[in-house]
Amino acid sequence: MLTVRDLTVSVGPETAPVDIVAGVSFGLAKGEILGLVGESGCGKSMTSLAVMGLLPQPGPRVRAGRVLLEGCDVTQLQPWQRVEAGHGRMAMIFQEPMTSLNPVRRIGDQIAEAVRVHEGIPGAAALVRARELLELVRLPDPKMQLSAYPHQLSGGQRQRVMIAIALACRPQVLVADEPTTALDVTIQVQILGLLRELCNRLDMAILFITHDMGVIAQLADRVAVMYAGRIVETAAVDGLFGAPRHHYTRGLMDCMPSRNSGARRLPTISGQPPLPGSVAAGCVFALRCAAVRDECRVATPPRLEASQGHEVLCAFPLARGELP
Amino acid sequence: MSGNVILDVRDMMVSFSARRAGRKYRVQAVDGVSLSLAEGEVLGIVGESGCGKTTLGRTLVGLVQPDSGNINLKGTEVIGAGGSGLREMRLNVRMVFQDPNASLNPRRTIGDSVAEAADISGFFKSRAERSAAIAATLTAVGLNPSFAARYPYELSGGQRQRVGIARAILPTPSIFVADEPVSALDVSVQAQVLNLMMDLRDQLRLAMLFISHDLGVIRQISSRVAVMYMGRIVEQAGTRTVLDHPLHPYTRALVAAIPKPDPSRRILGAIEMGEPPSLFTRPHGCAYAPRCLMASDRCLVDVPQLRSVGADGRTIACHNV
Amino acid sequence: MSSNSVTLWLRPFTARPIALAGLGVLVATVLAAVFAPWLSPYDPYAIDPLIRLTPPNVTHWFGTDQFGRDTLSRTIHSSRMALLIGSGVVVFALATGVPAGVLSALFPRLGHLLMRMVDVLMAFPTLLLALGLIVILSPSVGTVILAIGLGYMTTTTRIVYGLTLRLRAETYVEASRSMGAGTAWLISRHILPNLVSPLLVQASFVFAFAQLGAASLDFLGLGAPPDIPSWGNMLAESRTFITRAPWLLFFPGMMIVATAFSLNLVGDALRDRLDPRFRQVFGEKG
Numbered sequence: 001m002l003t004v005r006d007l008t009v010s011v012g013p014e015t016a017p018v019d020i021v022a023g024v025s026f027g028l029a030k031g032e033i034l035g036l037v038g039e040s041g042c043g044k045s046m047t048s049l050a051v052m053g054l055l056p057q058p059g060p061r062v063r064a065g066r067v068l069l070e071g072c073d074v075t076q077l078q079p080w081q082r083v084e085a086g087h088g089r090m091a092m093i094f095q096e097p098m099t100s101l102n103p104v105r106r107i108g109d110q111i112a113e114a115v116r117v118h119e120g121i122p123g124a125a126a127l128v129r130a131r132e133l134l135e136l137v138r139l140p141d142p143k144m145q146l147s148a149y150p151h152q153l154s155g156g157q158r159q160r161v162m163i164a165i166a167l168a169c170r171p172q173v174l175v176a177d178e179p180t181t182a183l184d185v186t187i188q189v190q191i192l193g194l195l196r197e198l199c200n201r202l203d204m205a206i207l208f209i210t211h212d213m214g215v216i217a218q219l220a221d222r223v224a225v226m227y228a229g230r231i232v233e234t235a236a237v238d239g240l241f242g243a244p245r246h247h248y249t250r251g252l253m254d255c256m257p258s259r260n261s262g263a264r265r266l267p268t269i270s271g272q273p274p275l276p277g278s279v280a281a282g283c284v285f286a287l288r289c290a291a292v293r294d295e296c297r298v299a300t301p302p303r304l305e306a307s308q309g310h311e312v313l314c315a316f317p318l319a320r321g322e323l324p
Numbered sequence: 325m326s327g328n329v330i331l332d333v334r335d336m337m338v339s340f341s342a343r344r345a346g347r348k349y350r351v352q353a354v355d356g357v358s359l360s361l362a363e364g365e366v367l368g369i370v371g372e373s374g375c376g377k378t379t380l381g382r383t384l385v386g387l388v389q390p391d392s393g394n395i396n397l398k399g400t401e402v403i404g405a406g407g408s409g410l411r412e413m414r415l416n417v418r419m420v421f422q423d424p425n426a427s428l429n430p431r432r433t434i435g436d437s438v439a440e441a442a443d444i445s446g447f448f449k450s451r452a453e454r455s456a457a458i459a460a461t462l463t464a465v466g467l468n469p470s471f472a473a474r475y476p477y478e479l480s481g482g483q484r485q486r487v488g489i490a491r492a493i494l495p496t497p498s499i500f501v502a503d504e505p506v507s508a509l510d511v512s513v514q515a516q517v518l519n520l521m522m523d524l525r526d527q528l529r530l531a532m533l534f535i536s537h538d539l540g541v542i543r544q545i546s547s548r549v550a551v552m553y554m555g556r557i558v559e560q561a562g563t564r565t566v567l568d569h570p571l572h573p574y575t576r577a578l579v580a581a582i583p584k585p586d587p588s589r590r591i592l593g594a595i596e597m598g599e600p601p602s603l604f605t606r607p608h609g610c611a612y613a614p615r616c617l618m619a620s621d622r623c624l625v626d627v628p629q630l631r632s633v634g635a636d637g638r639t640i641a642c643h644n645v
Numbered sequence: 646m647s648s649n650s651v652t653l654w655l656r657p658f659t660a661r662p663i664a665l666a667g668l669g670v671l672v673a674t675v676l677a678a679v680f681a682p683w684l685s686p687y688d689p690y691a692i693d694p695l696i697r698l699t700p701p702n703v704t705h706w707f708g709t710d711q712f713g714r715d716t717l718s719r720t721i722h723s724s725r726m727a728l729l730i731g732s733g734v735v736v737f738a739l740a741t742g743v744p745a746g747v748l749s750a751l752f753p754r755l756g757h758l759l760m761r762m763v764d765v766l767m768a769f770p771t772l773l774l775a776l777g778l779i780v781i782l783s784p785s786v787g788t789v790i791l792a793i794g795l796g797y798m799t800t801t802t803r804i805v806y807g808l809t810l811r812l813r814a815e816t817y818v819e820a821s822r823s824m825g826a827g828t829a830w831l832i833s834r835h836i837l838p839n840l841v842s843p844l845l846v847q848a849s850f851v852f853a854f855a856q857l858g859a860a861s862l863d864f865l866g867l868g869a870p871p872d873i874p875s876w877g878n879m880l881a882e883s884r885t886f887i888t889r890a891p892w893l894l895f896f897p898g899m900m901i902v903a904t905a906f907s908l909n910l911v912g913d914a915l916r917d918r919l920d921p922r923f924r925q926v927f928g929e930k931g
Contacts, residue, residue, distance in 0.1 A: 039510035039511065039512060039513075040481075040510055140598075154599050155373075156599055157599070184372040184373055184537060185372075185537060185539075185578065185581040185582055185583070186372055186577060186578060186581045186597055186599075187372075187599060188581070188583070189580075189581040189583070189591065189592065190597070192583070192592050193592040196592050211510060211511070212583065213511070213585045214540075214582065214583030214584060214585045215583045216585075217583065217584065217585045217586055217587045218583040218584070218587075218590055218591065218592055219592065237587040238587050238588070241585065241586060241587050251512065252511055252512065253585065255511055255512050255514070255515035256511055256515075256540060256585055257514075257515070257518065257538070257540035257541050257543060257544040258539070258540030258543070258582070258584065258585060259540075259585050264522075265519050265522065266515040266518055266519055266544065267515065268512060268515045268516045268519065269512040269515075272480055272482070272513075382823075385823040386822075386823060386825070387819060387822060387823050410825070411825060414823070414824055414825035415824075415825075418823070418824070419820065419823045421816050421819075421820060423816060426815060426816040426817065427816040427817050427819075427820050428817055429815075429817040429834070429835055429838070429839070430839075431838040431839055432834065432835075432838070436834075437817075440820075440821060440824055440826075440834075441824035441825070444821075444824055444825050444826050444827075444830055445825065488820075491820070
């Protein structure tokens with residue numbers, strides 16, 4: 001469905017580019033949810049924007065790599081050209097739905113507009129479809145909510161509306177950038193449940209970006225862990241949480257309070273992520289890695305296949321079940 | 325409960341006037357909350373956004389005036405006390421804010437920010453004493469004393485939050501009100517800051533009111549937990565008791581909704597509990613009744629009061645438990 | 646301020662040649678005003694009927710006026726009046742507008758009253774307000790400053806009011822209040838330091854418009870006393886000779902345009918300096 005190959009996003013002058021996303025590759029199959037997890041500044045949002053062709057202008061740009069949607073390279077196409085080209089369709093939802101909705105227009109009109117743009121059907125029919133979409137995202141009382149304004153809805157309801165708008169183009173791939181981070185856990189669990197249900201019902205693929213390992217464990221089929229612009233580990237969700245192979249993944253899991261049962265102090269990862277472009281050679285995690293060896297500081301780590309479908313960017317990965 | 329109680333809050337009520345659709349409303353943000361804190365004790369406050377947990381914290385540091393109720397700090401009534409009682413409270417009860425970027429003035433040096441409370445109250449006798457205290461405080465939160473001359477933009481998020489904590493321990497208070505102090509931080513940094521707060525709790529015998537929506541964080545740091553819903557405490561007990569064996573239907577839903585970092589324990593689709601009612605349209609009986617699966621007729625008319633249930637000092641406000 | 650922050654302030658200028666040119670014109674004008682007696686080739690008041698209305702030539706670069714006074718010398722001396730009025734207006738507008746705006750934002754009741762008064766003043770066109778005031782209080786340099794300054798006091802008050810309202814809601818102001826800070830502390834440590842940069846921008850625009858306002862008043866004969874050289878006065882005196890001696894209008898006119906335009910360029914550059922996106926481009930985190 002969606003294949004991303006060696007995607008590199010850079011900022012700075014053409015002559016001395018700084019890579020904020022450095023050679024990211026992943027694939028996404030029909031009906032699959034891929035969780036892209038990492039800390040702030042690791043490049044996960046830039047990756048999602050680059051996949052969507054929505055990188056802010058001027059600023060970062062795709063310097064190398066390809067984004068193949070149903071086998072067609074969309075890197076060089078503008079978003080509207082992608083729709084016209086009629087190949088694959090992608091849609092995106094964001095963290096703060098209030099800023100993505102027009103505060104002075106009714107919910108129904110905003111969804112209907114998206115329907116009209118994508119399906120070319122006239123006003124009344126578009127509103128009917130808008131109502132179907134609201135039912136699809138399980139917004140209570142959809143008929144009445146069509147004439148509501150965004151400020152009359154709660155955060156969770158607004159996010160449902162945003163999902164409805166995203167679904168208006170019948171996307172094959174939905175890119176979700178931290179869509180539940182601003183919500184309460186009680187609302188989050190419902191939105192995550194909705195995304196899982198939509199994924200199954202519409203046979204849609206979801207690229208889910210988050211910093212929350214808990215959300216990943218609940219929702220994703222496969223996980224890609226990002227650090228300093230690179231995917232350092234990819235695995236099926238059970239494999240990753242059962243036996244993380246990269247020292248960074250392991251460290252991330254250990255410092256989660258909810259996985260730490262009983263210890264008085266939380267384990268931490270020392271230091272901070274490197275600034276983009278500041279690591280000249282070797283592994284990007286070498287500075288913070290507890291198991292660092294001399295080779296790590298000079299040689300670029302290989303991408304090893306630890307087990308079937310479990311890849312890790314590390315020369316000396318953790319063995320299965322090994323404690324760091 | 326152990327140790328000597330240093331903060332005792334009784335029946336605190338806080339309301340705001342708000343305007344909606346041209347009409348004036350009185351919104352009851354905190355609706356009769358009572359709680360107490362012993363020296364070195366951390367009380368976690370959990371609940372959804374809008375439940376009044378932030379207003380409760382802001383009232384305790386004097387940012388919001390309560391309509392009624394008593395706040396007793398180390399045996400002295402604070403509300404109604406004159407300037408000296410208020411000053412005492414302001415040096416003794418200090419707040420750590422959620423967003424480390426917004427809580428530091430970008431145009432003041434780190435040293436000035438750290439020393440602010442002391443400067444306001446004229447705590448230092450000399451410049452030398454002041455800079456020595458700033459250096460000592462920065463060291464205590466794990467920052468290099470040379471940071472005193474820097475500006476916030478030169479620091480990372482985690483470092484800024486350490487500065488936020490440093491500001492709250494100079495001069496040393498007895499109580500922290502921490503409003504989501506680690507929510508804006510990345511997991512790896514969050515763990516570092518949590519460890520720091522636990523160290524301070526132990527070294528300075530700090531009591532904390534730790535407000536958070538993250539039950540994992542609450543479990544790590546607090547000894548007791550109070551669950552708030554629409555301005556009221558609905559369940560309170562020791563942390564393990566509340567989180568491992570929740571009794572109130574709301575606490576149960578809240579605990580169930582935490583995304584567990586374990587793919588073999590998936591809960592998605594299992595929880596459909598709707599959204600909290602708007603503060604403008606508070607239900608008559610139990611505020612949780614419209615979302616509650618156990619609600620009976622009585623719940624719709626009769627507001628449940630907190631009562632003791634079982635061991636571990638557990639109190640709960642529910643008719644059906 | 647360290648040398649590092651000085652270079653940061655200069656960056657928007659070095660990055661844009663036209664802003665740098667504006668800065669250059671302003672510096673030249675200030676130098677001209679300070680060193681006017683030494684820079685002027687002739688006495689600006691010296692009358693010589695023999696050479697009246699001489700076009701620009703080698704001895705009189707800008708020509709002479711109807712009394713044979715050297716236009717170059719008068720233009721240079723005029724910059725003193727321009728700077729006096731401009732800085733007077735800026736000082737007046739800031740000295741009144743900043744306290745009014747800050748206090749209005751911190752004390753809502755006072756704010757309601759003050760902001761309505763500001764609204765009333767803003768309802769008058771600035772020039773009309775100035776004319777009225779000058780007619781009431783006899784014309785003098787002080788009156789001109791007051792009359793123009795009043796018009797810019799209102800805009801300054803509004804800007805400061807809006808900024809202070811926003812600052813008041815900042816978490817660090819809350820933090821300070823939670824530690825027991827009083828109003829004086831909040832104003833001196835948190836509000837004023839954060840107002841400095843936007844006010845610098847506002848000052849440059851007020852200065853520019855004060856130039857235009859003063860020139861208009863001079864031209865109408867209600868500004869600086871006619872015996873003192875000012876660009877507006879020079880325009881007013883020479884308007885009857887517009888066809889015979891166009892240089893008399895050209896040079897002071899050019900100076901009015903050049904200073905006002907330069908001030909606007911500098912103001913724009915300063916505003917860009919304050920834009921966080923711009924700051925990021927130049928390597929300072931916002």
